[in-house]
Amino acid sequence: MRPVALSPENRQAALDAMASAHLDVLVIGGGVVGGGVALDAATRGLTVGLVEARDFASGTSSRSSKLMHGGLRYLEMLDFRLVAEALKERGLSLQKLAPHLVREVGFLYPLTHRVWERFYAGSGVALYDAMSKASGYGQDVPLHRHLTRRGARRMMPALKKDALVGALHYYDGQVDDARHTMFLSRTAAAYGAHVASRTRVIDLLREGDRVVGARVKDLESGAELDIRAKQVVNASGVWTDETQSFAGERGQFHVRASKGVHLVVPRDRIRGESGLILRTEKSVLFVIPWGRHWIIGTTDTDWSLSKDHPAASRSDIDYLLDHVNRVLVEPLTHDDVEGVYAGLRPLLAGEDEATSKLSREHAVGTAVKGLVVVAGGKYTTYRIMAKDAVDAAAHGLSTQLDRHVPESVTEDVPLLGADGYQALWNQRHVLAGTSGLGVGRIEHLLHRYGSLIGELLDLVAERPDLGRPLTGADDYLRAEIVYAASHEGARHLDDALARRTRISIETFDRGTACAEEAAELMGETLGWTQTQRDNEIDHYLKRVAAERESQTMPDDETADAARMGAEDVVPVSTRTTEETTS
Structure with missing residues (x-):
């Protein structure tokens, strides 16, 4: 396996491939479960596509308690099976799958x-x-x-x-939930999955009583395309019911x-x-x-x-x-x-x-032919949820493929950045000496990128100015913003400041002080015009202002109204009126 950059070029290539191929599995949703499904399916030898309406982990998967845990309180509820399952997954992530992130x-x-x-x-x-x-x-x-x-x-x-x-x-x-979720999708891409964020499902394709794919809208360009797949997996979390409704059926699960x-x-x-x-x-x-x-x-x-x-x-x-x-x-x-x-x-x-x-356990169902729905669950057990969903899809594929679908192997598939992580951690003093960065900075980078740290250090070697901290957010290097845009699928300023880094919650100004500098760095990488840079900064500042206002409101209704005052960062020419997102 070789690392794949979630670059703008890779995203376009993924969209082109999904439009021209007949996939085995199309995954709707780029959260932890969707990324896990894409990785599980790809490592079973299936052709896979994954689409996400916003950014990877932009929903639930970046807003958790950031714990990979067994759930001690579930023992009191006598839910021994859930705790045992979660403890095994916790240990797997700590020791093998993602030691750089957990x-x-x-x-x-x-x-x-x-x-x-x-x-x-x-x-x-x-x-x-x-x-x-x-x-x-x-x-x-x-x-x-x-x-x-x-x-x-x-x-x-x-x-x-x-x-x-x-x-x-x-x-x-x-666990750093947002980075872990992004790494799942990036690892799936390294195993051949076609991955595209900012791609909204606007309908499901039907042939008779079977779902055979999805119609999606590229929110960056406004283009619409049909993606055909033998099995579609709905892993859209809290949007499960809405996505399910595209099939014209009342779903068997309600979230x-x-x-x-x-x-x-x-x-x-x-x-x-x-x-x-x-x-x-x-x-x-x-x-x-x-x-x-x-x-x-x-x-x-x-x-x-x-x-x-x-x-x-x-x-x-x-x-x-x-x-x-x-x-x-x-x-x-x-x-x-x-x-x-x-x-x-x-x-x-x-x-x-x-x-x-209510139950933190998950369920998988196929109420409509060709459509697998996975719902519920907890972050720690994402891999089990993904395995069960792909098992259900494999059952549906049994009459469509001329080969047997192998069993899940993700228990033995480390995420990108995991292989060689411990060796590099042991060498952190050497890396500090050769890079000119402090040992504390190297440890920070190893905890965020693992054995991919070399790609960051190469950027700094090529452009020493990228080795400086961001103004007003000195926990993070300028190189990390560039890398977020070039390798980690960050398409907008919000993606970089809220999920690739945690500047939006780790500074008293919520990232407004470094917004201009970060937009300049992203703009150089993504080819933004000055107008686009200004729009990105303006959107981010409005988002922060709306969130601050919502946090002064007395109840959910008034807080929601205040937060909705800042719209999503979608180009005006491609705004969509659909309420449902993937």
């Missing part, structure tokens, strides 16, 4: 009752560790420890003395959107070296280390408004601050919040009104 993170679980809670919670965490080891992929994850109150506060001085009587300390996994809101605050505002997991009256609340920041989340509330841009209201922010401040010596205020993001979880709809109790 790493261990420690959590402190404060105990508030003596004796019985330590036994009860300790038994659950011990079982969690045992299931991890039993999966065969948890050998390197440290076991949990019991701590006294003094020991816990030594680890987390930020905790109030009366907030706990003791604690448990255990480990889970953390309900649950809004999760997260806050980002500077690392120095909470003194401590471990994450926290806190019980709330509804669910759990995480305080997660994230580089020079903390992520605090999440809410879990029903959402029935715009799925394109879920909005966080002031009441969401107040809820999170109120709950975390109950245990902190120095309370957080709104002024401490650097960034806010809201995402929608695609839950399988049930009768329970509380979204926190």
Whole structure:
């Protein structure tokens, strides 16, 4: 396998190939499940296309808690199968599939009752560790420890003395969700899949009672094309019902959107070296280390408004601050919040009104011939969801191909950047010396690009000015913006600042200070005119302003109205009136 750049040229070649070929599988949706489906199908020897209406991971898959975890709280619900499955997937990603993007993170679980809670919670965490080891992929994850109150506060001085009587300390996994999702699609492309973002499905093609492909619109050029495929996989997450409706059938699965809101605050505002997991009256609340920041989340509330841009209201922010401040010596205020993001979880709809109790498990169905639908699930188990979806598609292909479709092999297929990562990590001091960059900078790049770091360092060697940090976002090099556009499929400024990097949530100005510089760098790579650069900057500034305004609104309805004040960055001549996106 050789790395493939998700360049503008590659995107056009992918669209041309999908228009001219009769694919085995067409995947709708460029989130973590869609990317996983494309990779699974391609590595089984099938011809594959993937289309995404916006950017890779632009929906749910860039707005999670950024955890690759087993789901400790599901043990309390007695969902042992889901936890065991997720723990195996966590270990696989940590050890083999994506060690450059997934790493261990420690959590402190404060105990508030003596004796019985330590036994009860300790038994659950011990079982969690045992299931991890039993999966065969948890050998390197440290076991949990019991701590006294003094020991816990030594680890987390930020905790109030009366907030706990003791604690448990255990480990889970953390992932850069947006980059991981992008790497899935890029790895699928390296195995031959045709991948195109900014390509919206506007209809499904039918022949009799069978779906035989999709009609799509290239939102960059306005061109429409028909993509024919023996099997279509609908992996569009919270848009599952809308995409399914193109088939003219009432789907067998119904997805309900649950809004999760997260806050980002500077690392120095909470003194401590471990994450926290806190019980709330509804669910759990995480305080997660994230580089020079903390992520605090999440809410879990029903959402029935715009799925394109879920909005966080002031009441969401107040809820999170109120709950975390109950245990902190120095309370957080709104002024401490650097960034806010809201995402929608695609839950399988049930009768329970509380979204926190709806199923995180997934389902796969083929209510319409030629159309496989995969719905529900959780980020960590994306690979299992993808395997099940391709298994269903393979069953449909059994009468259309003259060969047997092999079983899934993705358990043994590392993502791009994984091979050789540990060796390069061991050589990080050497890389720092030869590149002229600091060791900390090299570690940052290795955590984001893995063994593809050489492509970044080549850019810096060719253009030393790209080795400088972005103005106002010095965690990131100028080269990373260029690389996002040339190799990682970033088509617009928003793609680079919100997903290829995390500047939009990691700086108090939300990336507005570096927007002009980043647009200049992207424009050089993508051939933008000055007018296009100005439009990109203007759109980004309006997006930030709309998000800031929405976060001052008292409820979902007013927050949604404020956020919708900034439209998507789509050229005026190719705007579409369809409400449904892939």
